[in-house]
Amino acid sequence: MSLTASPRRWLLSLILGALALIMTASWVRPAHADEGEPAGWELTTATRQVTMGRVVFRFDPSLEYEAMQLAAYVPAWWSEIEQALAGDLEDNLTISYVTHSGRIAEGTGMPRWAAGVAHSESGEIVIAQHAPDGSRTDLDSLLRHELAHVALHRATDGQPLPRWFHEGIAESFGNGVDLLRSQTLAGAIFGPGVPPLEQLEDNIRGTDAIAATVGYAAARDFVNYLRDRDDSDGAQLRQVLVELGHGRSFDAALVKVYGRTLNDLDAEWRSGLTGRFSWFPVVSSGGLPLAVLSPMIAVAAIRRRRILREGWDRLAREDAFERDEINALLLQPVLARAH
DSSP: OOSSOOHHHHHHHHHHHHHHHHHOSOOOOOOEESOOSOSOOOOTTOOEEEEETTEEEEEOGGGHHHHHHHHHHHHHHHHHHHHHHTSOOOOOEEEEEEEEHHHHHHHHOOOTTOSEEEETTTTEEEEEEEOTTSOBOOHHHHHHHHHHHHHHHHHTTTOOOOHHHHHHHHHHHHOSOOHHHHHHHHHHHTTTOOOOHHHHHHHHHSSOHHHHHHHHHHHHHHHHHHHHTTSSTTHHHHHHHHHHHTTOOHHHHHHHHHSSOHHHHHHHHHHTHHHHTTHHHHHHTTOSOGGGGHHHHHHHHHHHHHHHHHHHHHHHHHHHHHHHHHHHHHHHHHHHHHO
């Protein structure tokens, strides 16, 4: 069993993380949340809706163009995430898309810094086009992040989990490559240090935006480490979720699947951080040419399109199977009369 991340993901993290440092110096984006008022959020501006199977997508009429584009991707994204986490999950979702994070605060009771909120138990999600500072949010990553919260809750049958793990899963599945998270984590590794897990918990829940961003970045990287540790497409992490769904505690599930305690896994992950992010001092001093990064960006984009295509193909096969079953049932009375 490998104790290091898979070579491809390691290289991708290294190079694309370096690109983030070249493109931008320091950047904090709105945090996500998986809390809020109980189901039944009132979002008075989301008056239009489109229904796709078990998914209801509501939106502000002024956002119709982007809303329809997002809605078209939801089935494939959900399929990708559920397959990676559990294989098959309940598909009922209600997604609301509003103009600004302030609308989320009004409708859900969440702080105004939350650009996305998921009520995992009910499958309700709210995302905003604009962050508190007026900048546009990364809608693809934002929605995938919240979908992952719901999927994790369903995969584990609502088992209590550490906040850092919930956010790490959502960050890991929110975007295959996150340049800014890599930059943030590298800055912490070669700066004040990566906070211990119990502090990550507090930072993610806290009101300090910079501390929260470091918390999200570290949680994401630790979850990616757990996904890649066995070098078999996250099979061990999926088994952890199965154990959780059967009622095993988080710590006990890790020991059963990985043969290591949480503290052991945490220590293994931290021991490799400096080596995996050794590019940071070189890039921050301007020593890495931008041209080196272009091929890896193309690889990431191609992989993302392939995953989406596979998700759509799987859903199409399921729909065809359901149609065949319905047609067979409809034909039964006709065949009976014929005999």
